[in-house]
Amino acid sequence: MPRFFPDAQTQADAMRAAWAAAGGSTEALTLDAFDVLERRDDLEVLRVPEFVPSDSQLGCSVAGGYRHSPPTLIVTESMSRRRQQFTVLHELGHHLQRTTVSLGKAVLRQQDRSGFEDAACDVFAANILLPDDMVDEASIPFGGPSAQTAVDLFGTSNASRAAISVRMAGRLRGAGAVAVVNDVGIVTFAAARGSIYAPARLSDQSENPLIRAALEDPDPNRVWSRDDARIWYSSGHSxxxxxxxxxxxxxxxxxxxxxxxxxxxxxxxxxxNTALRRTSRWATCDICGKNFEVHRHCLTCSKPKCPADHCGCTAPTLFEKMCDSCTFVKHTSQFSDGSAVCKECE
Known part of the structure; x- marks a missing residue:
């Protein structure tokens, strides 16, 4: 959920009401969402080994998908049991918003419809897995949402780290973000509130002084606190x-x-006025699509030169053609000599 949508909580509350109106129990979903949903006649739950079928992918913040006809909630089995619970509830959120007129109208009123719908699904799923009283009890000892609050919720509930991140972000007093990071500093999930954008999924945040300190000493019982944390974005700004x-x-x-x-x-x-800007060591070529480490720049346009000598001066429109197989327009470097089919389709 990269953006914060102020109306997402209101939409999530309306989704809970719609579920109750359809005869559903939120308490039962909290205990075991799969058990509840797999018993229903108006929904199907499909578990897939790894990849969500292309006709069901919505670009969700979770590894799942929703198929409208017949109504099907799709969840990848490669995730942990906790994450699967969050995902199936997230996809239930899509189902409710796609089949309830009032919820659909609320989505249509938004400028970023897909982003809002996805954000509301995250909030809906997190609220189900982590009821208010549970979050309140974990937050009170620390005066509000803290890192220890997140750890305590992970230990006392069956909620995933993603669900906890969403709930914690919603309880922040001002602008901020809650992220889940792996042991090398890569973000696996993040949620934000206010004017701050969450760090992108799979982005490297190891240069964040707070994260770097924790990576250097992975003490399972320690809480690190710093006043110089920062989020880095792909633009090179923090x-x-x-x-x-x-x-x-x-x-x-x-x-x-x-x-x-x-x-x-x-x-x-x-x-x-404490934000920083850095020049990335890596860039993506707009011509051939390759990601490369920057070693040299063009003396004319100052853009990085890729290994194939492409830069900002290269006119892509003079070197494009359409692949006869996938029908995508690509640079000629992505075709073998004389071939009408791109290298990816060969």
Whole structure:
């Protein structure tokens, strides 16, 4: 859920009401969503080994999909049991929004319809798995959502780290983000609130001082707190310095970062004008589509030159043709000499 949608919680509440109106029990979903959904006559649940079928993929923030006819919730089995519970509830959210008129109208009113629908699905799933009283009980000792709150919720519920991240982000007092990071600093899920964008899934955040400190000393019982955390984006820009906490939950790191009003500090005002910009060592060629490490730049346009000598000066429209197989228009370097079919389709 890369963007924050203020109306997502309202939509999620309406989704719960729609589920109840259809004879569903949210309490039963909390205990075991698969058991409940697989018993229904108006829905199918399909578990697939790895990849979601192409006719069902919605570009979701989860590894699942929704097929409208017949109504089918698709979940990949390669995920943990916790993550599968979050995913099937997320896909149930798509079903409710696609089949309930009032919910569909709410989606249509949004400028970013797909983003809003996906965000509402995340909030709906997280709310089911982590009821308010459970989140309140875990947050009170720390004055609000903290890294230890996330770890405690992971230990006392069957909710996935993704669900916990969404619930925690929704409880932040101001702009901030909650991320799940693996043992080399790669983001596996993130949710945000306010003006801060969540770090992209699969982005490398190991240069974040908070994350780097935790990676260097993976003590399962320690909580790291720093005032110089920051999120890096693909543009090469970062956020301003953020107040952050990090703690391990199994083999993943929970990272909570806020612009101000950190629950674990008595005073935490925002730090303006502390954002950084860096020049990425890697770039993607707009001509041949290859990702390459930057070693040289064009003296004319100053853009990175890829190994095939493409840069910003290269006019792609003069070197394009359509593949007879996939019908995509590609650069001629992606075709073998004299071939009408691109190398990917050969």
């Amino acid at each position: 956020t301003n310095e953020l107040y952050g906490q990090a703690a391990w939950a199994g083999d993943r790191l929970f990272v909570v970062m806020v612009e101000e009003s950190a629950p674990w500090r008595s005073y935490s005002p925002p730090r303006e």
